[in-house]
Amino acid sequence: MVRMAVSKLTAVAYESMCKHVFLKMYRGWKLYKRRFGNRKSPGKEENELHIIVSELKKLEHDFSTDVAVLREQIELACLDFTEAQKRFDRLEKDYVAAKCELFVKKERKEQLTAHLCTFIKQNEIEKAKTISGMVGKLELATCPLEKPIRVEREECNKQDDHAATEDSPEK
Numbered sequence: 001m002v003r004m005a006v007s008k009l010t011a012v013a014y015e016s017m018c019k020h021v022f023l024k025m026y027r028g029w030k031l032y033k034r035r036f037g038n039r040k041s042p043g044k045e046e047n048e049l050h051i052i053v054s055e056l057k058k059l060e061h062d063f064s065t066d067v068a069v070l071r072e073q074i075e076l077a078c079l080d081f082t083e084a085q086k087r088f089d090r091l092e093k094d095y096v097a098a099k100c101e102l103f104v105k106k107e108r109k110e111q112l113t114a115h116l117c118t119f120i121k122q123n124e125i126e127k128a129k130t131i132s133g134m135v136g137k138l139e140l141a142t143c144p145l146e147k148p149i150r151v152e153r154e155e156c157n158k159q160d161d162h163a164a165t166e167d168s169p170e171k
Helices: 002-036 043-142 146-167
Strands: none
């Protein structure tokens, strides 16, 4: 009995294996037919292959042309950027120099303004002194009678002082 079971399994396995091989061969045959079947002209595949190759070459050429154009545009953009950067740096340098010059000019203006204020104040003080002196002279000149009286009184006082010093006993 054991032998029969083994032979049954082998027969079943053999049939299964044969079916599997047959299906594999059948599928291969169908693929072959699909691929190479209906060959009416042997150059048809070659023509299709040449068309595909030419399309690929055309795509490659278009791609390389586009890449070359883009590289050229990138190169021009780099040159434009470099020029713009140089211009920016130059203008920034000019801006900084102008700002420093503006600061120096502003300081100079403030110093001159302060000097002008000081000069005006000193001039006003001198004017006030001159006007005071002139007003004092005008007051004396407007009263001519008082002047001789004052002069006489001063002369009298001087004489009295002088006489008093002469009369005093010497030591």
